[in-house]
Amino acid sequence: MSIIGSILGIVFVSRILLWRILVPEEKAVTTVPETGEPCVNEMHLGIIFVVLLLSTLISEIVGQHYYLGPIVFGLSLPDSSPLGTAVVSKLDTFVSGLLYPTFLAISGLKTDIFSVSFQLAWKTAVIVFIGVVARFVAVMVPAMQGKIPFQEAFVLGLVMNTRGITELIIYNLFLEDEKMSSQDFTLLVISSALVTAIISPLVKLLYDPSSRYATGRRMTIQNHNKDGELRMVLCVHQHNNVPTLVNILEASNASEQNPIAVIVIVLVEVVGKSAAMLLAYRPQRSLEPSSSSNNHITNAFQQYERQNEGKASVQVYTNMSHFDAMHDDIRRVAANKRANFIILPFHKQWAIDGTVGAVNQPIREMNLKLLECIPCSLGILIDRGPSNNSSSSLNSKSVYQVAVLFVGGADDTEALAYGTRMVKHQRVVVTVTRFLLLGQDNKGRKHESETIEEFRKSNSGNARFLYQEVSVTDSTGLTEYIRNMDNYDLIIVGRSHPNSPLLLGLHEWSECPELGVIADLLASPDGETTSSVLVIQQQKMTATTNKLINQQSTRNLFIHDEQYSERSSIDRLSVHSSPSVAISIDIDKIR
Template sequence: MAAEEVHHLHSPPSWTYPKVECYELGVLHENRIWKSNAVQEQEGQLLCLQIAYTVSISSLIYYILKRFHQPRLVAEILAGFTLNPLCLQSTILGKTLLAARGILNFDTLANLGLVCYVLLSGLEMNLDAVLRIRRKAIGIAVAGIIIPMGIGMCFFAILRHYHERISVETPDEYIVHAYLFWSLALALTSFPILARILTSLKVLNTNLGRIALTTGMIVDACGWLLFIILVPFASNDAARPLLSMISTFFFIVICFFVVRPVLTRYINHKTDTDSWENSQLAVTVILGAIVCSCITDILGTHAIVGAFVYGLILPNGKFADLVMGKMDDCISGIISSLFFFRMGFTINLATIALQEYWALMTLVVFLLFIPKVLSTMIATFFFDIPARDGLGIGLLLNTKGVLALVILNIAWDRKILPAVYFTIMVSAIFLMTMMAPIFISVLYQPRKRFEVYKLRTVQKLRPETELRILACVHNVRQAASMVCVLKNCNATRISPMHVFGVRMVEFKGRAGAATLFASHMEQPYLTGSPSRASASQTESDIMAGTFKVLSEWNNAVRVETIDAMSVYETIHDDIFSLAHQKLTSLVLLPFHKQADAEGGLETENAIYKDINENVLRNPPCSVGIFIDRGLGTSSAKTNTSILTLFVGGPDDREALAVTWRMAGQPGTQLNVVRIVLHGEAADDVSVSTDSSLWLSSAIMDEEKQNMLDDEYLDSFRLKMVHNSEIVSYSEEDVGSVDELTSVMQEFGKDDYDLIIVGQGNHRNSALFSKLLEWCDNPELGVLGDIVASNNFGSQSSLLVVQQYESTAMDGRAQSRQPIRQNTPHSDGSEAHFV
């Protein structure tokens, strides 16, 4: 028989405050630990409805606000605001979703989501990165905590002076606690949300992004420390606070020095042998976090402290990626959204509007923006950081997150903060987090920087000028291939080279990779060679060591490594930003196919093709696409043979400029072959026979291009071919498709190590226009597609070059896409040109 008892429960303030609800709850099996009614039959349907509303409304709002670079937290709080007393709470929908019988279940699941969210935050944080941060970021962070806390206490005193003249809500014994909780919530910065905003705004790799990210990480770490110290003192029991704090720190020491070594050995073994099962992973991660949460809750701090510490002691690297891949969508997209959705209820603006001094309180909400900005600008002034960057960093550090909300919730639940103060601070936190990305996007206008980017090509560089190259890769294998290409660029003290190795990391909604990026900002590359890299090192560390081989091999080469993290759909914007910031003349990209055991090409990842096409469509400088067919494994060879095919046009001149940079490299044999078109193959493709003005300009442009080709080739032959035995030049006449095919087959028989060709943009010959229709990979151009074909019969690696100017000619810079036009030929067929 089911026993019946009546539970009088105070409804959490985030639901129907300030009312107190009570309801009757039937208890089944009263002698068991879990005392409740038949949840699945009586409460399950309402709980599913609450979750469905939360996820659907927050996803809809996030989809709308995403274009404004808003974090998901803002959308989830706004979704909760729809059931606020000022909105839908009094409607049938609001009364159904906020029924008293469903409060406890939703609140329990929201708290579980909070624990899981904090667990992932701890799993992503790298303490080594915090320890390597330099004095500049530490100084800004300390100022960003102390000054806002002091100013926040002043604001609290002003509000208390006016508000509590007519209403005394805070007991005298809690006044000090109220000051501390209020000011600490104002001083905090949410590192995970800050990293997402920087990634969305494409400023993660700028000076602003680096300083803001490292400073935010320090503030977040200090916030957790202050949280552990402060929360126990909010207890009603005056004898326990000091004991709670000491026991919590003792628990943390045990976790790091006793539990972590044992747990790390077990996890690394399971990860290295790839023997994880979903049930084992869930028990290890979720159950461990819940146990630690219960321990810290019993000790008198808070459940999220245990979850965060457990996330910190879990090993990073492959295991962290595995956990994030399996849990992130469920936790960040569903479970944790319930907590932030619940916070939306708390923003009851009526509590402010009904006050006598409502205008002053509204003003305070907006004035709370100032302390972080003021403290940051003061600190950056002493570090000689521009005022504009200081303003931007201050706005970004105003980003708040889960820790600030939890602090305010604790203060309200324990009646330390009255409803008015609570609403003021929650409103301010929401507005700060929402307005920070908007202010930064207006202040910096990242897309406008690309429009004023100056022309940068290898061809226009003087021989004694440093060649700056942005080498983008997705994995260590591609990094090794890029190193082999860059070794052939013949860097010398007179003509040095600066390589920026960029690892493109897919952003999947969390900020763990941003912490790794922050560590590399302070330590550009790994000390030691990749061969000595241990299994515990991340792929980013190994890639950094791979690129560092260049500087060890030739002291005329400088190397920096960077992690560019973004969703793949927009990661080309990060490449543009880096190329602009580093003033590079060439961006190297890996082809989306890799060589198989037989020398053919097979697709590695189709999304890589989209990334390459996006970069080629709107490049910040010249771009090269590299296909490795064994160049990276030919290091034992003493000689490297390179073939450059020249037809004509800006892309081919840029390809010849890259070849020119390789001349003089010991053991390198260069062969430059000009393909001379004649007969029908040399016919120009006309877009329109009706516009004589267009034809006249097109003919003049063609003549100009031919003149530039001849001048550049003559200069190359005069300075290189006639003065070097390792550089040869020849010409091949081509008048038809068959002749071109025959010539290319002969090149394939010679088995060159590397073939360099121009992409061929704006090449208007009839021959190449016809062949372009049959290209499997049009981003490589006609010649590049032939060499990349599995039928080419050669194991030669390939570098396809596109010059920056070629995308800006003929007024077509806006589209940045190969433009195909259909034009009737003399035989009635249609010709296409690019």
């Protein structure tokens, strides 16, 4: 009766607290002025922590282990935002940084290997082996009955045999209650460590997560069907990035012949939830009240869809999870929607005065994971807001200036392909700048010259497509030119480039390797550039993807992979009759 009474008392008290905290009239939940996100009153958080400690005392008084009270109290609290997020954010550093390592260290001190006899160790090993096999079979059989492939069912069986903090807590409880001896405790701890140590590398060896996102075709902007629908996934974390994203969408030139399907994923970190949630937004006839950051984001893209009715469609999802798991949902959405391009936020936010205002390290970790495996091309947006004191809306501007920097490689080719799509917009001017090594024979780069020439031919007659060549002697000249670029609203550049004397030594000074050396220069606060930068990485061809493409006999559509004639690129440029402008600049003479 005392146990039942204590449980009911803890639940009853927690419900009263929740009613006081979550009811809007009590003003316990407020909003952060900068972001509009809800936050919980500090006083109410303090009351929750006091009740948490009291619940442990009540559990001991009624003769139960002190674990009972916190478990019941925790189950009474909602794990969603804002309350769950606030509680976990306050406790996470203290628990993960101090209590958890201390608990592991104490458990290790209780483990006395020299007190174990060989006979007892042999018997325990047999019991553990039988338990592992039994759980393995119990997982694999239902999984294969559910038509899960054998290899994935095998890996699932391995994962279910891993041991963690829960088993260690149970072993410590049994040891404290003298339900097991010190030898039994030692053997169980050692067996858990050995089983986990064996299973972990096997799972990494047998299971490749990227295979789930492998496609049988190249999902890039360059290989996109010119008469088909371009599918873009936009990941938004701060509503401050929305104006620049909308401008990029407008500049992407949605039309009835070549529409754009936009999939917006609003990234909401919920540290209080253990399971990720991907919620679809239901479109409304009218705009949502702008009472939160999410509504601001949704309204902006809903307005874009209305202005481009028949040309663009928008779907909005809210991804509520840890940042450690967000990359998996983004991959899944991109694969299911057959996206051609994903735009991710940069982990640094710029203030009004041009300095770095905030750094979000979890965003950077998410971007690094996505760069390793993604089913399409990917871009990282370095958003500095509207440049040159211009309006934030492309529709209200006379000209939207876009620069494409070309050094060489597949990523730069993808950037060039996106720039040539933008130049079809009536208010967009695209300037392609190709960097050459002064005083050197650039005939070895004929392959790149042919690539650029193909794009120039496709824009023949378009005076808004400008082309210039900049000759530099070394990486110093390249760095000086790039850091002084400040006449554009958006700069597009590839992430990776082939080895070149133009980039010699720049990798050693790179602060953000995920951007590449060129974009890292543009993102540096030391430069004078105030333009937003879009860093593009073309879809990586994994072994699984190449196998699927070979099986389907898909034609290689990469322009830089096609065979070209042996005619010199200089001759081709001299006889080319396109009205687009070609300018050659010697940066050393300018200096």
